[in-house]
Amino acid sequence: MKRMTFWFEYASTYTYLTVSRIDALAQAQGVVVDWRPFLLGAMLKDRGMVEGPFTxxxxxxxxxxxDLERRAAHHGLPYRKPSVYPPNTLLTARIGTLAAMQGWCEDFTREVFRLHWTEDVAIGSDDNLRRALTSLGRDAEEVMRAAQTEGNKQLLRAATDAAEALGIFGSPTFTIGEELFWGDDRLEDAIAFAVAADAARSAARSQAAA
Amino acid sequence: MKRMTFWFEYASTYTYLTVSRIDALAQAQGVVVDWRPFLLGAMLKDRGMVEGPFTxxxxxxxxxxxDLERRAAHHGLPYRKPSVYPPNTLLTARIGTLAAMQGWCEDFTREVFRLHWTEDVAIGSDDNLRRALTSLGRDAEEVMRAAQTEGNKQLLRAATDAAEALGIFGSPTFTIGEELFWGDDRLEDAIAFAVAADAARSAARSQAAA
Structure with a gap:
């Protein structure tokens, strides 16, 4: 199976491009994408690194x-400069983590980014979360409660630790096994790598069976 | 005239990709490129910023x-991981500055990078400089003396100040007027912008004349 993991931080600006682009590109190549939110700022801070790429x-x-405005135009994506930067993404990442476990992270994340980047409804705001959850037919209160349970908080911490162990230092990052691609500029390369890795595995299996 | 400025620091790793690629890409679009060495590390340090992107x-x-190894392969460029990182680039940048004034910066820079990235003859080393200069038929002693005159040192300082004033913070950077493109990943976009800017100027002139 062609597969890759998409690691992302909700506060990352360039991640908007990837969230908008990844689905069509991956589907065209038959690559399954696992969406994995993590907390980039917290991770960098823990490691004594500067907290963000622009600090x-x-x-x-x-x-x-x-650059972001130009790239959005290049890809034909709507763009409106958000008023809030950087947004506070802790609760959003917790909900994204819960959603990833329940299979609706992709839809939730796309709506969260769409609201932030086209309607200026800031990521992390109550309005952003409630509107995104409601549009998916979810009970906002219930989701927020579930996202704040100790078990779910642990899940997000574990994802952040896993990102760190893989050598991730930015968002978006794509991994296929231990191969790492950083930045929306490498999305196409990552998908091509996932396709090639799958072909190599198939060839190895055929050879082993022969 | 289609024109853009290529600002670069000799110690920058990704700049190797650009130095190897820019000539063919720009020529294909009829864009004239002005090569402009500057001192990125010194500039960032002066501004109280972290000295390099990986510090x-x-x-x-x-x-x-x-990533660099993958990108070199992607572009079909030879690549050998250099032993020295980061190299000390002060004298090389001074010679590049002199060369830019005299019209041989491009040839000199290409050879300096080629030696560093394919033969592991470190940028900044005496061997690298002498071999690059000799291959261009230049008198190495004479060039080194001329590069260290007060006037030439000033030229490099002025280029670094100009880069800072333009908002440059990394290498390679491409500018067309006040439009800035950072990174080898933006080389194609920068060339396309230079072409479009020239077309817009021509249209404005025709309209003014009509």
């Missing part, structure tokens, strides 16, 4: 907004 | 080497 770098931050 | 980020550094 203390005003010119890089300014460039990022311009 | 204190071991997992990002490890990823960079793997």
């Amino acid at each position: 203390g770098q005003p010119s890089k931050l300014r460039y990022m907004w311009r | 204190g980020q071991p997992s990002k550094l490890r990823y960079m080497w793997r």
Whole structure:
């Protein structure tokens, strides 16, 4: 089976591009994607690294907004610069984690990003979460309660630890086994790698069977 | 005229990809490229920013080497991991600056990178500089003397200040007017922008003349 894991932080700006693009690209190649939210900021901080890619770098931050706008246009994606940056993503990531376990992370995440990036309803806000959950026909109160149980919090911590163990340092990141691809710019390469890895496994199996 | 400026730091790893690719891509679109060396590390340090993109980020550094190797293969470029990282690039940048003024920066830079990235003759080493200069039929002693004159040092400082004023924070960077593109991944976009900017200027001139 062609498969890859998509690791992401809800506060990551470039991740908007990937969330909008990954489904069509992966489906076209028959690659199954596992969506895996984690907490990038917390992870970097724990490791004594600068908390975000733009911390203390005003010119890089300014460039990022311009580049993101251009890339969205390049890919034909709607774009409206959000008022809130960086958003507080803890509760959203907890809900995303619960959703990943229950099989609706992809739909939830796409709606959360759509609201943030096209209607300026900030990720992490109560409004963003309730609207995203309601649009999926979910009971917002119930989901928020379930997302804050100790077991679910642990799940998110475990995902963040797993990301760290894999050598992940940014979002979006794509992994196929131990092979790592970082950035929306590497989405196509990651999908191609997943396809090639599957072909290599099939060839090895045929050879073993022969 | 279709034109863009290619700002670069000799110590930048991804810049190897650009140095190897830019000529063919720009020529195919009729874009003239001005090669402009500057000192990225010194600039970031002066601004109180972390000195390099990988400082204190071991997992990002490890990823960079793997990604670079993959990208070189993707573009069909020879690649051999250099023993020295980061190289000391002050004298090389001074010679590149002199060369830019005299019209041979491109040939010099390509050879300096080729030696570093295919023969492991480290950028900044005496061997690298002498071999690059000699292969261009230049008198190495004379060039080194000329590169260390106060006037030439000033030129490099001025280029670094100009890069900072433009909001440059990394290498390679491409500028067309005030539009900035960062990274080898944006080389094609930058060239397309230079072509479009020229077309827009021509249209404006025709309209003014009509």
